[in-house]
Amino acid sequence: MSDKCCGSGKPEQLSNKDCCSSQVENVASKELNESSCCSRENVAKEVAEQNTDSSCCSNQSEGRKENDACCSSQEAAELDTCCSNIEEGKVTGVTNRSNNEKPSVSLKGEKFEYRIHGMDCPSCALTIEKGLNKINDVQEAKVNYNTAKLQVTGNNALALDYVESEVQKLGFKAEPINQNRNLKTYHVEGMDCGSCASSIENHFKALPSVQSVNVNFSTGKMKIEHENSVDEIVSEVSKIGYKASLLTNNSGQSAEATKTKEGYGLITFSGLLIVLGFLGPYNGVSPLISTFLYAIAIVLSGYKPVKSAYFAIKSRSLDMNVLMSAAAIGAALIGEWFEGATVVWLFALGNVLQNKSIERTRKSISNLMDLAPSVAWVKINAELVKKSVEEVAVGDIVVIKPGDRLPLDGEIISGETSVNQAPITGESIPVDKVDGDTVYAGTINESGSIEVRVTKLVEDTTISKIIHLVEEAQEQRAPTQAFIDKFASIYTPIVFVLALVVIVLPPLFGFGTWGEWIYKGLALLVVACPCALVISTPVAIVSAIGNAARNGVLIKGGTFLEKAGAINAIAFDKTGTLTEGKPQVSDIDALTLSEVELISLAYTLENYSTHPIAKTIVEYAKDQGVQAKDGELFKSIVGKGVQATIDGEVYYAGNLKLFEEMDFDLEAIQSKVDDMQRQGKTVVIIGTAREIMGIISVADKIRTTTVKSLKGLKQVGVKQVVMLTGDNEGTAQMISKEANVNRYFAELLPEDKVDAIKQLQKEGHKVAMVGDGINDAPALATSDLGIAMGGAGTDTAMETADIVLMADNLEKLPHTVKLSRKALSIIKQNIWFSLIVKFVALILIFPGWLTLWMAVLSDTGAALIVILNALRLLRVKG
Known part of the structure; x- marks a missing residue:
């Protein structure tokens, strides 16, 4: 563990023991590395604020409440620091209650086990235990810090979600271990803004067979825990006007083929009916027949949005389906059948085009999922057996032929080749690989046949982690998106109420006819839909993150x-x-002993250091066949060097500053050191408290891409x-x-x-x-x-x-900055465009210049333009 583990900026004041308790020191290195003790957040607080002592868990991310239960004064005395690694955005409460109100969960004597993510010292485990034991009827909650496992003894499966939410509120993440939670993921088609996702969530929350549901508009996925069948869930989604299909094998691919053109056929037919109805009076056809044709078109195009509107109202949601349905039905009631038919037809057409465009952004990730093959050729004795990647275990030997993609992460044990790593790293030039080199799933074997020992299961491969991280990233809301969503949630009800006022008040006071103001109110209802504005940010962010991942x-x-x-x-x-980062030994200047003896001393001193310079000297000594001496009491001198006791005397290896502080007369070597440093070399001086024995210089090369x-x-x-x-x-x-x-x-x-x-x-x-x-x-x-x-x-x-x-x-760093700036620019363009279109539409309503179909066109058209503008981010090249 390095001295800077907790990043206080004062290593001498904050030792390993301060950062992690003795329990931590007993953990195997593979279970506890530096990162598990320290995180970005605690380092930020300790370094930036220099405030490591004031509270145990004072280092949580800005904007979140401190955890009252983190450490008692007694615990604080035992553990000086908490080193919490609560990640930004992870604390999201699911219930609101007063501080003195204790949550109650119905439990029965069953045991549930979870893996806890985010603990970085034993006091964190204690925090979780205290938090969960406050819940009524939880018989026992026990957290083992060493294994990062939580065991909860309680009643029934109703506790599962509640335990996870309580742990999350404490700033950690609980992941069920080997539990059948009936949690499934579905792909949902037909959503074209965040309010659609809210409507689906609200609908399912009312069903007793559903324990939890989360719908993400950006990724088009619904995660739902339910007891009823998959068919029933799909049926419920279709009731609301959308289409769902189960995702399987964690690949993100739909279990059913979702490509369908039924929507286009229906829209084409209803559009034809509207055209015939419009042309009818000009050809001597009765207006009644035209009205009949418009009515059929309204039913065909408006069936789904009206049904969706019903469930939205039932769920107390005010989404675009409600607004459009009200406008279409209202137009029909006041005799504007052509307007009503045109409204629903334009709305349906806009939805289809928007969905098709949004799917392009989602494919930026689903395409990543297709990179790794689903089968592997496993070598068993002298035979090659074809297996699903899920069946391949760590340690199995897989054979990859030239031109094939690697199925899993592993280490080459036989053969040499060049591997195209572009799918993982974005590098355009294939990388040469030999025995012992690491290779990644999804990359392409360019030349020779190789045998690879599998080091990671399919769910743990680098490509799987990339996909998981990217999907998580796409589900997070950016500050701009959060602001827009909040704005839309206020804007829509206000305009909705304003529309009702416009419909009722002017005719009541004799300003025009009821039909005239009802028409204007209906147009205002359509303008109240903030679809283009709400969609302006997430589509751009998803597109940019997907582009970056591909690069x-x-x-x-x-x-x-x-x-x-x-x-x-x-x-x-x-x-x-x-x-x-791979320096080479360039000069060896032995002053009071032989060169071999100097290298041997340097080898002994640097052998326990992790510094790149130390590793270089050790590797050089090994290559030269030099043996290390017997040393003891090794100590790292931060920023200056190392020391050790050899044959009863203390020896030092370090920079000029180290020996200056020991009051050495450095005049004899100063010119040599200066010359080496002017050449860009790093100087390591070897000596004791009495004399300087020699100088070793090391040089590092600048990267070719820098x-x-x-x-x-x-x-x-x-x-x-x-x-x-x-x-x-x-x-x-x-x-x-x-x-x-x-x-x-x-x-x-x-x-x-x-x-x-x-x-x-x-x-x-x-x-x-x-x-x-x-x-x-x-x-x-x-x-x-x-x-x-x-x-x-x-x-x-x-x-x-x-x-x-x-x-x-x-x-790829310049591409990242360029892409991010382009994304910011497009987000601003989308927001301003959406607002201007809404503003112009609002102004045109009151003089009577904005017709209903124009209002719909301004809404769906603006949304489509915003999406297409965001899709430009997919084409930004690295």
Whole structure:
């Protein structure tokens, strides 16, 4: 565990013991890494606010209430810090009640088991236990921090959702383990704005056979826990005017073929009836026949929206189906049959076109799901057996022929090839792979036949995680979307009431006829529908996130997409980000002993360090066949070097600052060190408290993609490109010139990087920080946007950063910024266009210039234009 685990910026004041209790130290390393102890949020609070002592759980995300039950004073005495990693947006209460009201759940003596996500110290487990034990009739809630499992003893399955919601309110996530919850996911067709999703939810919440339901308009999915059959659920959805089909195999693919053209046929036929009715009087046909044709057209095109409106009203929802149905029926009642027929026909046509367009955005993710093959050729003894990927276990050997896609993540054990990793990382050039290299499901084997040992099950592969993260991101609401939804929820009822006033008051006071004002009121009802406005933001966000995912970039949600679009300064960690991160030993200068002896000492000192420079020296010693000495009492000196006791004497390996603090006369080596540093080399000095024994210099190469990427960032409007490094001034200056950054900060300790980010923010910049997601945690947390690279190789980076570059280079960063700015621009265009269309329509109603069919056209037409404008984001090229 590194000293900067909790990122306080003062490692000497916050040791491992402070961050995690002794229980943590007993956990196997594979179950507890650095990221489980620290998170972006706690680092942000501890570093940015320097407030680690005031409260146990004071580090929750901004805008959320502190958890009253987090730690008692007694617990606080045992655990100095809580290190909570409550993620932004995860705390969403499902019930509102006063603080003194205790929730009650009917339970019976059954045991339920959950996996808890988000705990980072034992006090978090205690918080969950206390929170759940407050529920009436919960006999026992027990959380094991080491295994991250929760056991709840209680009554019946009604407790399942309640337990999850209570855990969620505490800031964690509970995932049922091996429980049959009858939770299924359906694909729903026909929704064209968020109010449709609300109507479906409200309808199902009233059914006793449904325990929980969540409908997401952006992804077109309905997650529902029900006891009745799938056919009954599909039937209920069809009652409301939509079409549902069960999704299977977690692939997101519909169990039924959903491509149908029945809607087009019906619309074409009803449109033909309207045309015939309109032309009838000009050809001597009785007006009664024309009215009859209009009536048939209203029934054919209006059946579904009227039925949907009925259930919406029943569920106390005021959606577009209600408004359109009222307008069409009202037009018919006042004798405007042509207007009524035209209203429902334009509405139906608009819905079909909108749905078709929206499906294009959803396919940006479903196409990702199709990348990995569903079967694999497994080698059993000397035979190849074809198996479903779900049947393949970790450790099985699969054979992949040239041209085939890899079915699962794994490690090559035989063969050499080139692999096209574009589906995962967005890299355009195939990557050479040999024995021991990692390969990913969904990538393409370009040349040789290879044998791969499977390392991850189908649900744990990198592509599966990408799909899961992207779908989660698409379901999150961006700040702009949240504002628009709130605006629409106020706007629609106000205009609805205004329409009723327009219908009733003017004729009552003798201002015109009832028919005239009813017509204007109906037009106002249509204008009250905020469809184009509500849809303006989510479609753009879904399109942008889908585009980014196809190009090897994971954007964790609309919030981060918007932030990326506003970024005007980007800070980069040098080692492993701008440079290869694989330095090489370049010079060895032995002063008082032999070169082999110097390397042996350096090997011994650096062997227990995780610093890239230390690893380079260790690897060099191994390659040279040099043996390490027997050392003990190893200690890391943060930002300066390491020390160890060898043969009873303390030896040091570190930078110039370390030996300066030991009051050494460095005049004899100063010129050598200066020369090496001017060449961009990092100097490691070896010695004791009495003498300096030698110097080893290490050099790191700048990445081939760095210069091009940084140039691309400047072209897309990033004003400040900054390098942060712990290296000396000379090395930093040389690398900065080569990389062509605007400025650099050298000789930085972890807390100094935080100060550099704060300085940029004080200068008025919106700052993104690019690092590996672990070592740069304090700076990543302090920045406005955290970007991690190399996500395909590290699960931690995928989980902790706001944006993840799947490739281990910066090649896709300019595309990400460009895409985000384009998305912001399109969102603004859509919002202004929607508002202007509504405003113009409202103005035209009162002079009587806006007809009903024009009102519908302004609504559905505007919505379609907004969608098509957002779809342009799918075509933005990386």
